[in-house]
Amino acid sequence: MSNLGLQIRQAVPSVDTIVADYTVGYVQHIAESTEDAVLSQQLDIPKEIKFLTEMLISAGGDQKRVQKLSANVQATLTDKLNKNMSKLKVEGDTSQRLLDPSILRAQQRDDTSLAFLNSAVDVEHVGRRMESKVDTKKLKKAEAKIARKMAKKKDTYVKYEASKLIEERKKDDYDSFFLKVNPLDVGDSTGKSKDVKIDSFDLFVGNSQRILSDASLTLAFGHRYGLVGQNGVGKSTLLRALSRRQLDVPKHITILYVEQEYYGDDTSVLQSVLDADVWRKQLLTEQKETNHRIEEIEGLRKEFEEGSPEIKKLDAEQDELYENLEKVQERLADIESDKAEGRAAYILHGLGFSEESQQRPTKEFSGGWRMRLSLARALFCQPDLLLLDEPTNMLDVPSATYLAHYLQTYPSTVLVVSHDREFLNEVATDIIHQHSERLDYYRGSDFDTFYATREERLKTQKREYENQMAYREHLQAFIDKFRYNAAKSREAQSRIKKLEKLPVLSPPEAERQYTFRFPDPEKLSTPILQLLDVSFGYNSKELLLKHVDLDIGLHSRIALVGANGCGKTTLLKVALGELTPTEGSVYKNHNLRIGYFAQHHVDALDLSQSAVSWLSKKYPGKSDEEYRKHLGSFGITGSLSLKKMDLLSGGQKSRVIFASLCLNNPHILIMDEPTNHMDTAGLDALSTALKNFKGGIMMVSHDVHIIKEVCDEVWFSEGGVVKKFPGTIDDYKDYILSEADSAGVVKQH
The missing domain is CATH 1.10.287 (Helix Hairpins)
Known part of the structure; x- marks a missing residue:
């Protein structure tokens, strides 16, 4: 039984990948429970295996094959339990003793009774158990899906046993996974190169979709690489493969990937960062x-x-x-352990955590702040290879400015996926372009240099292709005309040989181009939208906004910036009328129509419907063909408009929202982080559409590039005060760094 996952797929050919992974993880959890003095006493293996058997059968498995597989697994687990119980009787519970790590490693290498679980028993450290690798979110989704299948099959709702892994996949899982990827004892790395060089590899999503073919990855130590490409080409998949050493990264190179938000508990923010190492x-x-x-x-x-x-x-x-x-x-x-607390504190301060908030329990923070905490933990660890996936999506302009400044002096290698041009311009020393199942390198390039160089490459490739096609047509015309002419046959044969020797060129790949367009609104008499001496607080003692005066007209192009939690989104909601001011008033022209793009815009979508169905219900009166055409102008083309929106990417869902805003024919667009999840082509289209829009714009955004392109006024929120900044967005960034510098936050490290 060398591969449990393969045997599951043989027994249940139609099994979902999530269900298969969950089953392997569950068996792993049972196997590890046999090694624990307390858990092994409570373990009922036949009951656990019965539960898995029913699950696999309900997922479409052949009953005889599943039962045979289950019997084999049960026998193996029972044998392991018996051996461990016998061992415990003789030696007692040794899990708390200080053991020699070399002895433990020898025992682990000799233990082959569960070969099919070998991916999780090679953690070379005392007293740690490797938990399941099943993703918690996918696990929950799998449980719900199987529960529905079982309910449908039995005509009654069957309560599905919640996974025992979910509550256990927290800090211990992070520690175990960290030590599995970065073993504490890998030998002395002194003098060893920390460059990453992986030649000729293929990379797949699942078992079929290939995202890289015969690719080579080269990362020079100390360089900072921006990984760019269209949504869906597999950039995040490449990062995950590196983070799990599914690609051949030398073992002495430490790796850390900021992938998901930190699980909140009673640990303080500062301590959670210290524990990350x-x-x-x-x-x-x-x-x-x-x-x-x-x-x-x-x-x-x-x-x-x-x-x-x-x-x-x-x-x-x-x-x-x-x-x-x-x-x-x-x-x-x-590792300068004595300096760790000070270093952790200033990383947190730069990412927006005040001295007081650093002492608060992590469970008190929202998902966005926990993502910042994950980022702080990664920066604190200073791995040899730091992998970041859209790190600025959850940051405000001050924190993104600090992060870019911090990474500029990061001593090791950084590979970052980002669509934030300004961030990549400040951070990247090199660009890697992922497309067409390949990786192209632009060495010594920031994003703007890459973009210009790539455009020139495409133009050159296009010229070469067109010239060759014209030359081919010229040769072919001569051959067709004189092939059977005795006087010209020798020349015709010569041209045939020339044609055969010509290299075969493929037409240059042109990236998808989108053209967004917001309709021009009719004129309105002024004032259009005014906030007059507005104050607001969720309680009278703590005001988020104090005496704000703001006038938004058809020609307004306002960027609202400031730290997270300072009231930017609250101000937008007051302007929209969703919140009533504690003091002051909001005036709106009675004919005013506002298009609002919320930061959590996905909540407004019915993901069980297609984009066409959702638009037809929200804005009735058009044919399906008209809705499809409208969505197509925002990049939701072909079958995408008819798919359930649950299957669309984050960027595609954003484009559906933009398409819906147009159908309201708004006078003013109020947008809260509109660039999240958008790829470069989508950002270009959005930027152009906003510049051409004839109505007013007020946006909250961390994307400095789109602020530069679209907005001519920068308003900042600080300490409840919202006022116009006397300068550009670049001046505001300089102001942020100078404030941080005077507070002792920004320094060389």
Whole structure:
């Protein structure tokens, strides 16, 4: 039984990948429970296997094959449980002892009784168990889906047993996964190159969709790479493959990938960042346990006479402990453990966490702030290879400015996926363009240089292709005319040979182009939308907005910036009329129509419907063909407009919202982070459409490029005060860095 996942697919050919992964993860969880003194006593393997058997059968599996597979798994797990129980009777629970790591590794290598679970038993560290690799969100989705199938099959709702893994995939899972990817004891890396060079590899999504073919990845240590390409080409998949060492990254190179938000608990924000460096955490724990054992030995010495065998044994153990303690302390000194708390604090401060909020429990923060916390944890760890996926999506302009400044002096390698041009211009030393199942390198380029160079390449390729096609047509015309002419046959044969020797050129790949267009509104008499001495707070003692005066007209192009939590979205909602001011008033022209793009715009969509169906219900009166044509102008072409919106990417859902705004024919567009999830082509189209729009615009955005392209006024929110900034967005960024510098946040590291 060498591959459980393969055997599941043989027994259940139509099984969803999520269900198969979940099953493997569940079996892994049971297997690891057999090794725990407490969990093994509570384990009922037949019951657990029965649950998995019913699940696989309900997912479409052949009953006999599934039962045979289940019997084999049950026998293997029962055998492992019995062996571990026997071992516990003889040795007792050894999970809390300070063991020699080399002994543990030898035991792990010798334990082959569950070969099909080998992906999760190679964590080379004391007292850690590798939890399931099943993604929690997918796991929940799989549970709900199977529950529906079972309910449909039995005509009654069957309560589906919630996964035992969900609540356990928190801090221990992070620690275990970190140590699996970055083992603490990988040997001395001194003198070893930290460049990444992976030649000739293919990369797939699932078992069929190939995203890279015969590609080569080269990352020079210390360079900062921007990975760009259209939505859906597989950039995030490449990062995940690197983060899990599914690609051949040398083991001495440490890797960390900011993939998902941190799970909140009672741990303080500052401590959670310190805990992110699992090596430091483990070394400190080992130092504490070693010192405790040394103290125990000192106490035990009093019970025996000097020179006795017991004293000699204790002396030998103490010598070994002192030797180990010296190595641990050397490692802690190497990673400058004593400076860790100060470094963690200023990283958090730069990302918007005040001194007070750094001491609050992480569970008190929203998802957006937990994403920032994940980013802070990664920056604190300083891996040799730092992988970031759209890091600015959850940041405001001040935090994005700080992050870019921080990464400019990052000492190791960075690979970042981002559609934020300004961010890439400031951070990237090189650009990698992923397209057509390949990776193209633009060395020494920021995004603007890459974009210009690529345009020139495309023009050159187009000229070469057109010239060759014209030359081919010329040769072919001569051949067709004189092939059977005796006087010209030799010349015709010569041209045939020339034609055969010509290299075969493919037409240059042109990226998809979108052309958004917002309809021109009719004129309105002024004033159109005014906030007059507006104050607002969710309670009277803590005002988010204080005495705001703001006038928005048809010619307004206002960018609203400031730290997250300072009231920007609240101000938009007051202007829309969704919130009533505590003081002051909001005036609107009675004919005014506003198009609002919410930061969490997906909540407004009915994801069970297609884009065409949703638009026809929201704005009735047109034919399906008219809705499809309208959606097509926003890049939702062909079958995309007829798919359930749940299947669309984040950028495609955003384009559906933009398409819906147009059908209201708004006078003013009010937008909260409209660029999130948009690729470069979509951002170009949006920028052009907003510049050509004849109505007013007020937007909250972290994307400095689109602010530069569209807006001519920068208003900033700070301490409840909203006012016009006396300068450009670049001047505002300089102001942010100078403020941070004076506060001691921005410094070399």
